[in-house]
Amino acid sequence: MSQGPNYKAELVGVFGHPVAENPTILMQEAAFAALGLNWRYLTIEVYPEDLENAFIGLKAFNMRGINLTIPHKVKVLQYLDKVADDAALMGAVNTVRVEDGKLIGENTDGKGFINALVKDACISPRGKRAVILGAGGAARAISVELALNGASHITIVNRSVDRGEELAALLNEKTDVKAEFVEWNSVYQIPSETELLINATSIGLYPDVNNKPALDYETITGSMTVCDVIPNPPQTLFLIEAARKGARTIDGLGMLVHQGAIGFAMWTGKEAPIHVMHDALAQVFHLK
Numbered sequence: 001m002s003q004g005p006n007y008k009a010e011l012v013g014v015f016g017h018p019v020a021e022n023p024t025i026l027m028q029e030a031a032f033a034a035l036g037l038n039w040r041y042l043t044i045e046v047y048p049e050d051l052e053n054a055f056i057g058l059k060a061f062n063m064r065g066i067n068l069t070i071p072h073k074v075k076v077l078q079y080l081d082k083v084a085d086d087a088a089l090m091g092a093v094n095t096v097r098v099e100d101g102k103l104i105g106e107n108t109d110g111k112g113f114i115n116a117l118v119k120d121a122c123i124s125p126r127g128k129r130a131v132i133l134g135a136g137g138a139a140r141a142i143s144v145e146l147a148l149n150g151a152s153h154i155t156i157v158n159r160s161v162d163r164g165e166e167l168a169a170l171l172n173e174k175t176d177v178k179a180e181f182v183e184w185n186s187v188y189q190i191p192s193e194t195e196l197l198i199n200a201t202s203i204g205l206y207p208d209v210n211n212k213p214a215l216d217y218e219t220i221t222g223s224m225t226v227c228d229v230i231p232n233p234p235q236t237l238f239l240i241e242a243a244r245k246g247a248r249t250i251d252g253l254g255m256l257v258h259q260g261a262i263g264f265a266m267w268t269g270k271e272a273p274i275h276v277m278h279d280a281l282a283q284v285f286h287l288k
């Protein structure tokens with residue numbers, strides 16, 4: 001039986017506000033093109049009060065999935081049929097996939113960080129002692145995945161006490177890691193036994209490129225692996241200083257690409273062309 005033409009694209013995208021500067025479309029559309037898939041990634045402005053209606057629209061349009069960004073990552077949970085265990089632990093979802101008409105919530109941010117660490121840098125988190133700067137969404141995702149992937153000890157260093165204490169308590173109660181909280185109210189000295197140092201704050205994000213976390217950079221050593229979540233610019237002042245001290249560095253662009261690649265695979269069922277996605281973003285970030 002001959003098949004007629006199929007002009008219908010499969011739809012995914014992102015709901016956010018503000019969302020106009022979200023670059024994910026570039027890497028996902030580049031990946032669809034590289035694999036010859038008739039898929040489209042739509043960058044959709046959704047105001048906070050319209051999130052429920054946006055999901056009615058998603059179902060009506062038979063979309064295959066959606067990313068969530070600021071401010072929807074937490075509120076989205078109430079509109080989903082199921083939430084993956086790690087995302088439930090974080091209390092945040094950044095990727096929804098549609099499976100047999102059901103909306104399944106996932107969080108690929110922390111998994112993207114782990115993949116950048118394990119696949120790109122060949123470093124296992126198992127048994128490692130980590131210091132994480134920040135206690136917001138990125139820090140929650142990374143610390144939960146580090147704990148689930150066998151890190152032995154996590155120190156959360158954060159400016160606001162409530163957020164930091166809450167995250168350390170969550171890690172201690174719900175995972176096997178030993179977590180502690182340190183208030184960040186002056187220049188922080190990195191403990192010498194630290195193996196992974198991660199900036200999970202927004203300090204250094206374009207256009208704030210001349211800023212870096214308040215640390216005693218002399219306490220960074222060559223035995224540490226130093227990671228940043230900031231994807232733009234990939235070479236932050238934080239990473240440049242750490243490299244000067246002999247530390248191995250991992251940039252936030254890798255994490256961003258890996259979390260997108262996990263989403264791509266969840267939606268399409270195909271392995272993501274990581275290098276194509278990386279190049280699509282690197283081009284725009286390096287131009288800035």
Ligand code: NDP
Nearest residue numbers: 134135136137138159160163201202205229231252255256
């Ligand atoms: P949140 O707003 O949830 O958290 C921000 C964190 O940064 C908080 O811990 C906040 O501390 C801290 N912070 C901000 N400014 C300062 C400052 N001047 N001094 C000390 N602490 C500060 O943001 P997210 O966690 O969602 O995002 C953080 C960064 O991670 C963003 O830049 C984002 O681009 C990046 N990101 C990267 C991803 C990737 O794939 N590469 C994925 C997700 C996010 P406090 O609690 O005291 O306010």
